[in-house]
Amino acid sequence: MKSVELFAGAGGLAMGASLAGFKPLAVVEWNKWCCDTIRENQKRRFPIVSDWNLIEEDVRKFDWESLGEDVDLVTGGPPCQPFSMAGKHKAFNDDRDMFPATVSVIRALRPKAFIIENVKGLMRSSFANYYQYILLQLEFPEIVSRRDEDWLNHLRRLQIEKTSKKPRQLGLTYNVVATLVNAADYGVPQKRERIFIVGFRSDIDANWSFPKPTHSKSSLLHSKWISGEYWRRHNIPKSNRPIAPDQLISQLQKMPKEKRELHARPWRTVRDALQGLTRPSLKNDCSFHNHLLQLGARVYTGHTGSPLDEPAKTIKAGDHGVPGGENMVVFPDGSVRYFSVRESARLQTFPDGFIFHGSWTETMRQLGNAVPITLARYVCASVGEALAESEIRCIKNTLSRSIA
Incomplete structure (x- = not known):
């Protein structure tokens, strides 16, 4: 299965995806020091990252159509500073808010699934509306904001789409699940609480829930x-x-x-x-x-x-x-x-x-x-397993119809 990593940093989440069996078509990061870390390990032939297609570039400027292949999974941890407990809490008013860019990439690549990781602060009450806005954008990536439309008015249109009983006219929608996780519950020697937002394309028959603690x-x-x-x-x-x-x-x-x-x-x-x-x-x-x-x-x-x-x-x-x-x-x-x-x-x-x-x-x-590699591997493996099982069910159903 093929993946794309956004905001790769030093590569924790991407390494977890690779260990779970995904082959990265692109690993994108704009910070020079992070890219130097990955490049240094590639020079030393560190096995997990040696064949990565590392791209030092802003995800908003990369030509995603140049990949030319179907993508099974998009992973990434958008910069957390706009929502971090230790930051200035500017959220949508922070230039480092990369959730809009994340949605744009998902809209362009139409992956079967995505995994987005971010800080617990994203769920705080003062960000409640914007958090809902993020989830709805990920659910309906083709409902883009109009020219001169602020995010609150865009949120209202997304809410109407969510609650409408009319048949869906849009082709690209996702079933989205968000889970707050303590990394210590998955063998990471650290009390690190993070939110994982996982989505499966609505045409994918995936039976998935967040992995049980180990x-x-x-x-x-x-x-x-x-x-x-x-x-x-x-x-x-x-x-x-x-x-x-x-x-x-x-x-x-x-x-x-x-x-x-x-x-x-x-x-x-x-x-x-x-x-x-x-x-x-x-x-x-x-x-x-x-x-x-x-x-x-x-x-x-x-x-x-x-x-x-x-x-x-x-x-x-x-x-x-x-x-x-x-x-x-x-x-x-x-x-x-x-x-x-x-x-x-x-x-x-x-x-x-x-x-x-x-x-x-x-x-x-x-x-x-960074995302702890052990936790990243658990999450990516569970999503990969759900995608594989979905593909098997699809093949079985096709064979049953052809026999009938």
């Missing part, structure tokens, strides 16, 4: 405070283990089995993710790429770091100060230090062999904006 908080709590398996796995003697509050132990012991979610694996923690890595130093460690120590980490209001034995807080796009000052690990003795780029990459589930190009600031920006 990991759970309750399983992690059980492995720490009931079975002790977590500490044994990391060779932490009982004398060095933290003491759980009696109230927590009591709650876990009384929790009904159906609520424990012990069928799922435990959330992965920072300690899990960093296992096998040496501590970063001020000199290059030839054993691990991008593993330099960054000095200056400190705790202050709003920047308390990530405890070693919990999933990390969301890795953010920055270095020192706001917002990057939160990208720290907190050790059991209370000491803190910044995550190295390699450690941050592990928290985003990038392979150790994938290297990042640019300064500390640029590489942390790439990582903070």
Whole structure:
């Protein structure tokens, strides 16, 4: 199956799609540093990205008709700054709002499905109308805004189309589902909440729902405070283990089995993710790429770091100060230090062999904006499976009609 990636960044979502079996016809990104990262890995023949058709260009300027092939899947994470909790919250008044461009690409390519990832802030109440506007544009991409029509009036026309009982006159519509997801529930060692907007073209008979979580908080709590398996796995003697509050132990012991979610694996923690890595130093460690120590980490209001034995807080796009000052690990003795780029990459589930190009600031920006590869692979694989099953049903129905 063939895919196109928009706003590729360092390539997390596109790598997830490739690992799920999609062949990218185009991977489009306009940021030089991100493209340099992908190109550097292509030069080193890193297998997942080595054959990508990387295009360093604005998605609004690329000639999509030049692809000349049918597209099964469009993926992308439009810039999140217009909707991020840490941003200026300008949404549709922000020049970086690329949702209109995303809709234009979908209208041009008519993919069988699309996957759009963005920040949780997109769902906040102050953006409620614009969020609905985004979803309706994705559902009806051929209902374009008229000249001099503002987005609110365009929204009203889309709402009328949505609620109208008249037969649909437009050929291109999508069945759209939006889901808020915590990456920790899918094996990512990070509490990263993101929204995934998934659409299937209305002529595709797809039976799809968001993949079930594979990991759970309750399983992690059980492995720490009931079975002790977590500490044994990391060779932490009982004398060095933290003491759980009696109230927590009591709650876990009384929790009904159906609520424990012990069928799922435990959330992965920072300690899990960093296992096998040496501590970063001020000199290059030839054993691990991008593993330099960054000095200056400190705790202050709003920047308390990530405890070693919990999933990390969301890795953010920055270095020192706001917002990057939160990208720290907190050790059991209370000491803190910044995550190295390699450690941050592990928290985003990038392979150790994938290297990042640019300064500390640029590489942390790439990582903070990336989609964790593990989560991307789960989502893309589920969509690919739904498309394959739909194709099989279509073939069977055609054969049945021909026999009849």
